[in-house]
Every structure is written in C-alpha cells, then in structure tokens.
Amino acid sequence: MNIKQLNIKHFFSHKQTKITFSNDGVYTIQGIDKQTGRSNGSGKSTIKEAIEYALFNKCRLQSIDDAIHWGEKEAGVQIIFSLGSDKYSIQRIREKSKKTSVVIYKNNEDISLPKIKENDALIEKILGINYEKFMHSFCFGQSEFDDLKNLTPAKLIDFLKNALDLNRFDNYLGLVKEIQTKNETKLNQLLGMKEACTKVIVNVDEKKSKQELKELENKLQGYKEEIKELEKKEDKIDSTINNKASSYGIANNNINAISEKLDFIEKNDMCPLCKAALKGSKVSMALKKELKVNEKIKKDLKKIVDSLKEDKKVFTDKIELIGDKLTDTLENVYEIKEKLKQSKNSINLKEVEEDYEKTSKRRGVLSKATDIFNSKGLPLYVLNLYLPRLENKINEILGELTDFKVFLRTQKTLKATKELRNTCEIILLKGEREYSLENLSNGEEFLVTLAIRIGVSWFYNVNRRFETLIIDDELGNLDSVNRELVLAFISKLVKYFKKVIIISCIDEIANFDTENKIFVEKKGEVSYIKE
DSSP, X not given: OEEEEEEEEEETTEXXXXXEOOSSEEEEEEEEETTTTBSTTSSSHHHHHHHHHHHXXXXXXXXXXXXXXXXXXXXXXXXXXXXXXXXXXXXXXXXXXXEEEEEEEETTEEOOOSSHHHHHHHHHHHHTOOHHHHHHHTEESSOGGXXXXXXXXXXXXXXXXXXXXXXXXXXHHHHHHHHHHHHHHHHHHHHHHHHHHHHSOOOOOHHHHHHHXXXXXXXXXXXXXXXXXXXXXXHHHHHHHHHHHHHHHHHHHHHHHHHHHHHHHHHHSBOTTTOOBOTTOSHHHHHHHHHHHHHHHHHHHHHHHHHHHHHHHHHHHHHHHHHHHHHHHHHHHHHHHHHXXXXXXXXXXXXXXXXXXXXXXXHHHHHHHHHHHSTTSHHHHHHHHHHHHHHHHHHHHHTTTOSEEEEEEEEEXXXXXXXXXXXXXXXXXXXXXXXXXXXXXXXXXXXXXXXXXXXXXXXXXXXXXXXXXXXXXXXXXXXXXXXXXXHHHHXXXXXXXXXXXXXXOXXXXXXXXXXXXXXXXXXXXXEEEEO
C-alpha cells in the first residue's frame, strides 16, 4: 500500500484537512499548538489515527462519536492509495449516534459491500494485513511491543507469529479440532451401536417368525373383512330403522289429526270441514275405526324399531369385539417385525465394527495433525526456519545504528534437569559478550527496538506490497547524537519502503533533509495544515 492522499473532516481537532503524499520518500510531520506553544496536542498524531480509522475502523476512544469534532453531526476520513497497478479509495463516515458507512472504490469502480463487517473484511483482504499485524510491523510507536524489556519469550513468539502471519496455523488447528470433535461423536455413536447390537436377541427363528407374521397378517385381513361385512349389515339396519321411523311418524301424525276431528265432532256435533250437522251420521264411527287402525300401525312399528335396535346393538358389540382382536393382532405383528428388525441389525454388526475401526484410525491421524499445527509443531518449525533470515536483517540494520548485535535464541537448556526446551528470546551481544537488556539506556533500547521492528516490517513485506511505514513520536527519548544517527538511518529506509512518515516533536526534524514536510498548526480547537 502506497498512500497518496488523506482527507480528514471533523475528526478530532481536524475540521477540514487534506494531505497529499505525491512523492515517494521520507515525510516529516511536525506541529504546534498556538495556545500552549507546544507540539503536543497540535493534532499531528491524529493523522496516523485517521489512517487507522479509515483502514481498520479503529479509534483510541471507546466511542467513535467522541472523536467527532465538537458541535458537528458527522466525521469522515478518506484515504487514497495505490496497490501494485491498482488505485483504491476508502471513505469511512460516522453519523453521530446513528450509523457508520464505508465506500470502497477500486480503479474508480464502487466495490463496496452492504454491511460494515463485510467491508472491513474486504479491506483486510485487499491489504493482505489486519490491524494487529499493521501495528506489529508498519506502525512503529506507542505499542506494547515497543517495550523491549517486557518482551518475554511468550510475548515475542506472539509478536513474531502475528508479524510473520504464523497465526494461520491456529486456523488450521481449529479446523482439525472441529473435525476431531465430529470424529469423536461418530466414534461414540458407533460404540453405542456395537453395544446395542450385542444386546439384541440374535437367536430369532427368522423363518418361523415370518410364517407367524404371515398368519397374523392374514388374520388381520380377515378381521378387517368381517368388520366391513358387519358394518354393511349395520348400515342396512340403520336404513330400515330410518324408514320405519318415518312410517311411525306418519301414523303418529294421522292419529293426532283423527283425534282432533273426533274432539271437534263431539263438542260441536258438526263436520270439522264443512260444518254440516252430523245428527245420526256414521262419520264418528268411521273416524274411530281409522284411529284404531293407525294406533295398531304405530304400535307394530315401535316393536319393529325396538327389535332392529337390539339387532344393531348385537352388530355393534361384535364390531367392537373384533376391533379389540384386530388391535391385539396389530401389536403382535409389530412385535414380530421389531424382532426381525433387531435380528437384521445384529447381522450388520460386522459393518458397524468395520466403520468403528476406520473411525478409530482417523482419530490417530487427527491427533498427529493436532501435534503438527499446535504451537510446538509446524509454527515453531517455520519460525525456526525463518528466524536466521530475520536475525540477519535486524543485525544489518543495527550495524548502521550501533555496535550491538541481536541473537534470537530458540532453544535453551534448563539448569535443573539439563532438558532442552523450546523458547524464543532476544539475546543482545556487544562484541562477543552477552549484554543484559536491563542495562540498556532509553536511547539504546529505542535503537534496538527500531531495528527489530524495521526488520520485521521488511521481512513481512517480502511477499506483500505494504509500502508505507509510520513512525510516531518515538525520537523524543533519544539524546541529540542518537537522534541524528536515527534520522540519518531513517533517510535510508526508502530502500525498504516507498514512503516513510515520521511524526515527531523534536527540533532536529525541522532540519531533516527532505522536501516532504508537513506542519500541523492548531488554533483554538481546530488543527489545520500550514502551507
């Protein structure tokens, strides 16, 4: 990544700042706060923070809203850079208390994705580096890895693993463990199947059981047919009952009608229809005779219906009885089928055992793969393979700064057990004598740390195209002699990087031999680039 331009709007103290990095080479960034007369607080380090925010969505404050310039509703940073033959633009805008948006252009084509996390992942893919690796290698200053005395073997290994991208083996290890978990689950399932198969009654007379099953199924079919015939007869009885009930209703209606006529004649001595006098008439006698006939019909119909209902009850009881027999037979069929099924499963025990054996062998392979990808396996091997090259590069850089040399020790013998133990330690040599890190002055520690970081940056950049190095406000701890020495060395870093950006408050920066000077001036609450 070769940075070309940075645009900052309402970000911390920068209200509207545009910085163009037109030329390759070393850039110095100085600053002054007009109110205090000091360089600190002028807004020069905000330039580095703007780069970090645009690329990696990182901010030193807990909430990005607090980085929005006082009184403004949004802040934004745009970074423009080249990567090989491609030109990229990344613009990140934060709308206060609402949302963040990211727009990514490649060669003037919008390649942005819908979600913030997707865009962050895309940027890392474009750069070939994430925030941690960036801070470990291409952004020197204000990092936990810049304190050489606290760089324990564990921290150094972690630092180098990140810088040299050895953490990818952690991903491989995670995948192996995931497969391992699935394999163990399958192994347990197969073990359970083995135990279940051995407990099954395997002495099932399959021929006899199948014959019994056939007889039961025939019996089932007979019951079903018998129930079907009984239900047909029951339906006929229901139909007859309905017909008789209809006739019964007609007879009952006739009785009611005749009774009404007789009552009328008895009271009025006249015809209920024509109202003619019925003295000496035989109408009443005829009606009474008709009444007796209908009453007899009604009585006979009731007997028939009652008899049919009794017959129906007999059929209903038979259907229920046969239904119970059918249910019992179904249960017997199910039991025989289960026995035959278990018998079949027991026959497959050999297949289960073969699968179990294969899965057990896979367990051994996965265990070896775990050993390969864990911290003492392939990562350590690769680290040991590349450390001599890294050591040579660091000493090449140190040779231009001081008379110290670095030896990266990867093994040590324990005094108590004489056991050879893997490690990763920085051994500092002055001539042939080992020199304690605790005896380093602040200036000496800075020079050694700078050499290590530049070495790692160079080493990391061999297979990548990150061509910008940032050194932030780390020269203030040096004396004037070492400052001049470091500045002279920094001017040579252009053979490793196309652009080196130095952010510092020391006076010597003003006299540094470069045409690329950026001066940040702060008036009141606003920082701007002074022409």
